[in-house]
Amino acid sequence: MKPKTISQMTPALVALILMLAIMPFQIVALTSVALPGCPEICGEIQIPYPFGIGPGCSLPGFELSCNTTSNGSPVPFLLNSIPVLDIDLTWRRVRVNKSIISSCYNQKITSGMISNSTDDSWNLSGTPFWINNWQNVFIVIGCDVIASITFGINETNTRLGGCITMGCYSADIINYNGICSGMGCCQTYAPQAINYYQVSLQHWNSNSSKQYNSSQFCGNAVLVEDGWFDISNHIPAVNLYKQQMRVILDWSIGNEACETAQANRSSYACISDHSFCYDSTNSPGYWCHCYPGYVGNPYLEGGCQGYPCPAFSRPKQNRPGECELYVPPIFGLIIGLGLGITGFSAFLLCFAIRKRIKLFEKRKNEKLKKKFFNQNRGFLLQQRIASDDDATQRMRIFGLDELEKATNRFDKALILGQGGHGEVYKGILLDQRIVAIKKSKIVDQAEIEQFINEVVILSQINHRNVVKLYGCCLETEVPLLVYEFISNGTLSNHLHAEHGPLTWDHRLRIALETARAIAYLHSSASISVLHRDIKSTNILLDDYFTAKVSDFGASRSVQIDQTGITTVIQGTFGYLDPEYFYTHRLTPKSDVYSFGVILAEMLTGEKPNSSTMFEVGGLVTYFTSGMRENRLEEILDPQIAVNEEHRTELEVFSNLAQMCLRRNGEERPTMKEVEIHLEVLWRFNQQHEQPRASQTLEERQLLLHESIAGNDTTRQYSFEQELISSFKLPR
Numbered sequence: 001m002k003p004k005t006i007s008q009m010t011p012a013l014v015a016l017i018l019m020l021a022i023m024p025f026q027i028v029a030l031t032s033v034a035l036p037g038c039p040e041i042c043g044e045i046q047i048p049y050p051f052g053i054g055p056g057c058s059l060p061g062f063e064l065s066c067n068t069t070s071n072g073s074p075v076p077f078l079l080n081s082i083p084v085l086d087i088d089l090t091w092r093r094v095r096v097n098k099s100i101i102s103s104c105y106n107q108k109i110t111s112g113m114i115s116n117s118t119d120d121s122w123n124l125s126g127t128p129f130w131i132n133n134w135q136n137v138f139i140v141i142g143c144d145v146i147a148s149i150t151f152g153i154n155e156t157n158t159r160l161g162g163c164i165t166m167g168c169y170s171a172d173i174i175n176y177n178g179i180c181s182g183m184g185c186c187q188t189y190a191p192q193a194i195n196y197y198q199v200s201l202q203h204w205n206s207n208s209s210k211q212y213n214s215s216q217f218c219g220n221a222v223l224v225e226d227g228w229f230d231i232s233n234h235i236p237a238v239n240l241y242k243q244q245m246r247v248i249l250d251w252s253i254g255n256e257a258c259e260t261a262q263a264n265r266s267s268y269a270c271i272s273d274h275s276f277c278y279d280s281t282n283s284p285g286y287w288c289h290c291y292p293g294y295v296g297n298p299y300l301e302g303g304c305q306g307y308p309c310p311a312f313s314r315p316k317q318n319r320p321g322e323c324e325l326y327v328p329p330i331f332g333l334i335i336g337l338g339l340g341i342t343g344f345s346a347f348l349l350c351f352a353i354r355k356r357i358k359l360f361e362k363r364k365n366e367k368l369k370k371k372f373f374n375q376n377r378g379f380l381l382q383q384r385i386a387s388d389d390d391a392t393q394r395m396r397i398f399g400l401d402e403l404e405k406a407t408n409r410f411d412k413a414l415i416l417g418q419g420g421h422g423e424v425y426k427g428i429l430l431d432q433r434i435v436a437i438k439k440s441k442i443v444d445q446a447e448i449e450q451f452i453n454e455v456v457i458l459s460q461i462n463h464r465n466v467v468k469l470y471g472c473c474l475e476t477e478v479p480l481l482v483y484e485f486i487s488n489g490t491l492s493n494h495l496h497a498e499h500g501p502l503t504w505d506h507r508l509r510i511a512l513e514t515a516r517a518i519a520y521l522h523s524s525a526s527i528s529v530l531h532r533d534i535k536s537t538n539i540l541l542d543d544y545f546t547a548k549v550s551d552f553g554a555s556r557s558v559q560i561d562q563t564g565i566t567t568v569i570q571g572t573f574g575y576l577d578p579e580y581f582y583t584h585r586l587t588p589k590s591d592v593y594s595f596g597v598i599l600a601e602m603l604t605g606e607k608p609n610s611s612t613m614f615e616v617g618g619l620v621t622y623f624t625s626g627m628r629e630n631r632l633e634e635i636l637d638p639q640i641a642v643n644e645e646h647r648t649e650l651e652v653f654s655n656l657a658q659m660c661l662r663r664n665g666e667e668r669p670t671m672k673e674v675e676i677h678l679e680v681l682w683r684f685n686q687q688h689e690q691p692r693a694s695q696t697l698e699e700r701q702l703l704l705h706e707s708i709a710g711n712d713t714t715r716q717y718s719f720e721q722e723l724i725s726s727f728k729l730p731r
């Protein structure tokens, strides 16, 4: 049921709940993060131990210097030279600015190396820091360049990677949309656990000089936080020398695993009560974390503090970190009153609806049909459809007779699904098309608005992964909607066993297709459409498991440049973005959150609003705490058969889910970014499905990126494949 009940609660009750939910977070923020007597802050940046400023204030390797920069504000510097932007203990990451040291000259060349360029490199070996391989990306800018990148894992172990760009023909640049597509720009990820890299750039087309002018002869490969760098200002290539790029670094403590480190109490870093140690997954060493239910700094004595339980719950006795439902008696009374008032107004509403239904049952005639047609803004809609050439081909207005014939006068045997809102009937039109007809029960002006809304929005959308609306019928009090019939049930049916297990490949593809549809809604249509009710029961599957996003009743269209609009909360509990819930500000990131819940649902096979999940604090808590504690295997849906090949994919997929579920909407990726990551993952998966014996992993990675770059330029793609197979990376 839509959480409309919230808007019906008394404002005082809502305020009370919000207050209770927000209060505890403030208590936690007041505890100390640095060693006693050490500065906690430099400029505007909080410095939590193990980081520290000054002697004795940090663990070895984590010293920062707090120097005043030329513009007068103090900034912490890592290793005395790298400006730090923020430090996050929970995610074990530090965000820094890295200067580009490569440069290039605008000089015509005839062949081979880009003339006069110093190649970029970075050496963090010997420090506790590693280059995060998931949140950073290598972006290569230039026309017809090959970038080969040497990644250093340790002194003896290096790997090669890289990517290739194609020409910068002016038409391609105009079409390029800010996405690194292979034209004048390509991108690649680093392998796990690297602390060193060196880039080397070459032109592969010696003929290039005939096509471009000299300022386009610059090439650059930059390491940068994914999504931060706006490529559009830099194509065709310009010199990035001395510019600063945001980069995310991981860290780990020491070089040993937990077990060894714990043996020496004087050097072991996880000293807080309620803290635990876990082995770093992508580098040597270990990390500390507070137990679930505790937050704070695990590296400090007494740093982990009891995590406050959410509103109307309290800590379970002798079970740290677990909360149980608890309503203090006085609040129970208030809630009772609140529900009483809500209940009474609901009763009045039902009464009013019944009365109206009775009234209309008495007068079923042509006049009434006309009236409904008008009331439903039929003429407006008809006009709209008639004025839009595209829409005429896709949509039409059906007569009631035609739909009565199609469904054998709304025969109960043809009901496909039934919910709080009404029924969906299967029908066969005169032209033999099979359709699904949505018929609403509720007679309420707001409900009619939703139907009209859905028609208007769907009439503007034409996407393979969005369910098609053939048309509507306006001669009933509540309009009937006529959709294409999708045969294979919902994603929810398939995930939760009613239809048997879904393979990993299917899950990945469904995720990708859903992401494509939502990203399209958010950005590609002429207006931006926010779906607002993304959940697994709204994703339909056809016989080939192609995903189709449906139910646009709650959707809103907004101007693309509008950053957020304030609305009444709508959505489904379990999928609802908490930020939107608290602030009432609707942004595309709320859809990203709901999509993240679907990803978690696909990984764990758990229903977000089941009672089992409710007991453990919700699917999102269950999933994110499982991930934080490195228990992916444990929480994984047993129906996903995991083999070695899939392990990387699962890791990337679950990281992506985690990013979508970030509490702060601004930190979530955009739907376009999510789509791109899933696209890469899907190609990677397909590459594994038909592995070529001779290919090394590096070559596969190159191909992975090329196959994306070559999406719409098939000829160039095969040419490039040839090129890659003949091109030997220097060893």
Ligand SMILES: *[C@@H]1O[C@H](CO)[C@@H](O)[C@H](O)[C@H]1NC(C)=O
Pocket (backbone or CB within 6 Å): 065, 066, 067, 077, 080, 081, 082
């Ligand atoms: C910061 O100050 C220290 C001590 O004055 C100096 O050694 C260091 O080079 C400075 N670092 C930067 C980045 O200016």
Ligand SMILES: *[C@@H]1O[C@H](CO)[C@@H](O)[C@H](O)[C@H]1NC(C)=O
Pocket (backbone or CB within 6 Å): 105, 116, 117, 118
């Ligand atoms: C690059 O070329 C300029 C001018 O030709 C020259 O002065 C400079 O020394 C060269 N730099 C390198 C690193 O070769």
Ligand SMILES: *[C@@H]1O[C@H](CO)[C@@H](O)[C@H](O)[C@H]1NC(C)=O
Pocket (backbone or CB within 6 Å): 123, 124, 125, 126, 152, 196
């Ligand atoms: C990186 O730095 C470490 C320590 O400073 C040094 O031992 C190592 O040789 C350097 N690696 C490269 C490839 O320059």
Ligand SMILES: *[C@@H]1O[C@H](CO)[C@@H](O)[C@H](O)[C@H]1NC(C)=O
Pocket (backbone or CB within 6 Å): 153, 154, 155, 156, 157
């Ligand atoms: C370098 O890394 C590889 C694999 O990651 C490991 O087998 C090897 O022992 C490491 N070498 C050193 C010197 O740490």
Ligand SMILES: *[C@@H]1O[C@H](CO)[C@@H](O)[C@H](O)[C@H]1NC(C)=O
Pocket (backbone or CB within 6 Å): 207, 210
């Ligand atoms: C170089 O470009 C010219 C004209 O643009 C073309 O005729 C010639 O075939 C190209 N040569 C190569 C090796 O691609």
Ligand SMILES: *[C@@H]1O[C@H](CO)[C@@H](O)[C@H](O)[C@H]1NC(C)=O
Pocket (backbone or CB within 6 Å): 213, 214, 215, 216, 236
């Ligand atoms: C070379 O390309 C740059 C960037 O596209 C452009 O601004 C400039 O006018 C071009 N110069 C010539 C001589 O075509």
Ligand SMILES: *[C@@H]1O[C@H](CO)[C@@H](O)[C@H](O)[C@H]1NC(C)=O
Pocket (backbone or CB within 6 Å): 075, 083, 084, 085, 097, 243, 244, 245, 246
């Ligand atoms: C980091 O880089 C960005 C953009 O390159 C710049 O605006 C910012 O001032 C830099 N921050 C510091 C602390 O150097």
Ligand SMILES: *[C@@H]1O[C@H](CO)[C@@H](O)[C@H](O)[C@H]1NC(C)=O
Pocket (backbone or CB within 6 Å): 264, 266, 267
């Ligand atoms: C324990 O760690 C301390 C400090 O790092 C070190 O001095 C000591 O040698 C270590 N003891 C053992 C038994 O490794």
